[in-house]
Amino acid sequence: LKKSDIEAVIKNPGRIRVYYQPVVNLTSGRLWGYEALVRGEGILAKPGRLFKSAAAYRLLSELDTACFWAVLAGGYPPEGYLSVNVTAAGLVDIDAGAYANPRLVIELTEYGCRDIQQLTGALSAWRGNGARIAIDDVGPDIGQLRAALHLKPDFIKWDRSLVASCVGHSSKRLFLAQALEVCRYLGAEVIAEGIERPGELKVLQDLGVEYGQGYLLGRPQPGWEKAWVMAGGG
């Protein structure tokens, strides 16, 4: 991606659209809240690529701030949490005192490592001002769980790679059970991401995973009413 195209998004955050994907309590079927996902035309059509490119150009914090602004401009849903993806770079730079809210979940997404002390300091500021913290994309790599030990998150989000591997293999299910134990020990609740198949949902429910998200439960939609009604909740 071209640097100038990324700079154009940063200068004009009004171009950023926000989609909402419901997160559901796997026991009660009730709504936990929504993850906000940025979308749009052109380079905004594939935000994964966009954020990786922005990191390479050292524009991550600026892009993060622009997206955070776009998400908050959309307001809070009528009920539940609003979970916003923020990289370590953005988390440190966005003013927690101005934006923290009891219904805000900061979903920490990693692109390049930052000073751990600076990061824990920023997380404390967000939490001290009332926001919740989630660690995003925790996969089979034990290092990510170890990082979570220091960050003391309220929620840990299991990556799709972890969820998809759980069906049919008892050893993988055992691994999931152990990962859940670690999360419980940390005092964090688990949100399983990328649930696509009924078999995956069943395994996660049997294990006692608290919350879930994925195409099976509801796709990202341009408005939360639509997202939750399409998910069969509204």
Ligand code: G
């Ligand atoms: O291309 P795809 O939609 O799969 O990419 C999604 C990726 O983009 C995810 O990793 C997600 O965390 C990231 N993402 C989506 N919205 C935002 C945002 O507002 N801020 C940040 N930092 N990342 C986001």
Ligand code: G
């Ligand atoms: O990295 P992060 O967890 O923020 O990425 C979220 C991304 O995953 C979004 O782009 C979202 O559209 C996508 N996503 C949400 N649910 C599913 C799913 O069930 N399967 C797959 N493959 N992707 C999903």
Ligand code: MN
């Ligand atoms: Mn996420």
Ligand code: NA
């Ligand atoms: Na992410």
